[in-house]
Amino acid sequence: MGITWRKRAWPAAPLVPAVLAVLAVLALLAVTGCDSAPDARAEPTAAPSPRVARVCAKPAAGPAKAPAGAVTVDPAVVGDLAAKTRSHPARTTFWLRPGTHRLEPGRYAQVVPKKGNRYLGAPGAVLDGRKKNQYAFGGGARDVTIRHLTVQRFQAPPDEGVVNHDSADGWVVEHATIQHNSGAGLMAGARQRVRASCLRGNGQYGMNAYKDDGPLTDLVVEGNEITGNNTDDWERRRKGCGCTGGVKFWAVDGADVRGNWVHDNRGAGLWADTNNNDFRVEDNVLEANDGAALIYETSYNAVIRKNTIRRNNWVDGRKYADRGDTFPFATVYLSESGGEPRVKARTDKIEVYRNVLEDNWSGITLWENADRFCNSPANTSTGDCTLLVRDADRCARPAIATAPLYADCRWKTQRVDIHDNRFVLDTSVVRCAAKCDRMAVLANYGTYPDWSPYQGQRVAEAITHKQHNRWHDNVYVGPWKFVAHDPSRVLDFAQWQSAPYEQDADSTLDVRAGG
Secondary structure (H helix, E strand, C coil): CCCCCCCCCCCCCCCCHHHHHHHHHHHHHHHHCCCCCCCCCCCCCCCCCCCCCCCCCCCCCCCCCCCCCCEEECCCCCCHHHHHHHHCCCCCEEEECCEEEECCCCCCCCECCCCCCEEEECCCEEEECCCCCCCCECCCCCCCEEECCEEECCECCCCCEEECCCCCCCCEEECCEEECCECEEEECCCCCEEECCEEECCCCEEEEECCCCCCEEEEEEECCEEECCCCCCHHHHCCCCCCCEEEEECCEEEEEEECCEEECCCCCCEEEECCCEEEEEECCEEECCCCCCEEEECCEEEEEECCEEECCCHHHHHHHHHCCCCCCCCCEEEECCECCCCCCCCCCCEEEECCEEECCCCCEEEEECCCCCCCCCCCCCCCCCCCCCCCHHHCCCCHHHCCCHHHHCCCCCCCEEEECCEEECCHHHHCCCCCCCEEEEEECCECCCCCCCCCECHHHHHHHHHCCCEEECCEEECCCEEEEECCCCEECHHHHHCCCCCCCECCEEECHHHC
């Protein structure tokens, strides 16, 4: 489900040089203490804020002794974990001794938990697929817990995952390291909790939150380090697939994504794609991802607040700029997504506030593809319709040209409120001369298909003037420009604030401070 035309901290007070030198040394030590190697294509990642989740460098140790009543698993016995899981009842606790645990060599050999099973790793416990097994933990059992275990080198196919392969509900994954696997390191089911874990260096996604046999609701992703994923570079192998990122969310209803360090992923950091709803993305550090820090696409109702977002989109943004593309590729990209009061959530809009965006390739883009709607050949979310019209076949002529289907057959970028953020851009840091300095609200000229009721400038006029998308009370530092209506309308700050756009009331711009 790719996207069509996927265009994609407060400055410190002055310090004396000696203090700056000490801080620089401490920052270097903090960064080099992490054992995840930075991508050679990106600039070195700046030291994260004190609240960042450094779990890859310092994973919490599991129990050194088997808990009372636990079944001990021996790494010297190939397949011991899967065999003991089969022979013991539901709700059994398994303690994996230190060492490398292996499954039988068949590609489909895996652990199939029973309801309520708990898997606890001792310090140094590793479950290794040896590039032979596809999946580590699968099956439909609910309420399974995995803690303090490293899971690595499994060979899941594209779009499939290694841990919770079948997206069972109620799983808890805590203090785990899931690394160097093909496909997704982790899948997600309803009521899943992923906390304080390292999702690192997986071939496609760190986590793929997708469930094809029921609703995926109430997902919590908290305090994790999500880094270096999409090592197989799937966007290059399947051009325009929209199938990569640190985490990809599909049709998730209710998610809290907080306190994570999402960095140095190839492609986007976090990507919510197609009929997601009711997201809270807060207190994260999103940095040095090749693409956007956050994409929220054909989805609804979200709060994006108190995140530190820095040095993202340098690779993808520069690539398109070098090709002469005039689209404002942004580090926070809201594509056909907006607030919708008729879809139940904790908010009825998309609110973006109290974030710091520093030295990214461009800022926030609100985009709506005029040709993308239910039943249109241009809808890259093939077969899907909005949450307001479940049957895409209803979105056909002549009914689509009149209410209510005219409005309800398309995902709309509406009711977006962007306020009290700080946007800092130093072009000498980003190393760009143009096209990295954009804030935008726009659409394309509708042309397709020939029966579309959205042809011409209708959608561009709506997203720009009629759908209650507002910037206000923001602080801009640097040479920012603004794009409205379509890619050709590049405005300065005064034009952006003036009629007919009237954006960024009570906001300020300091061009000189941005380098």
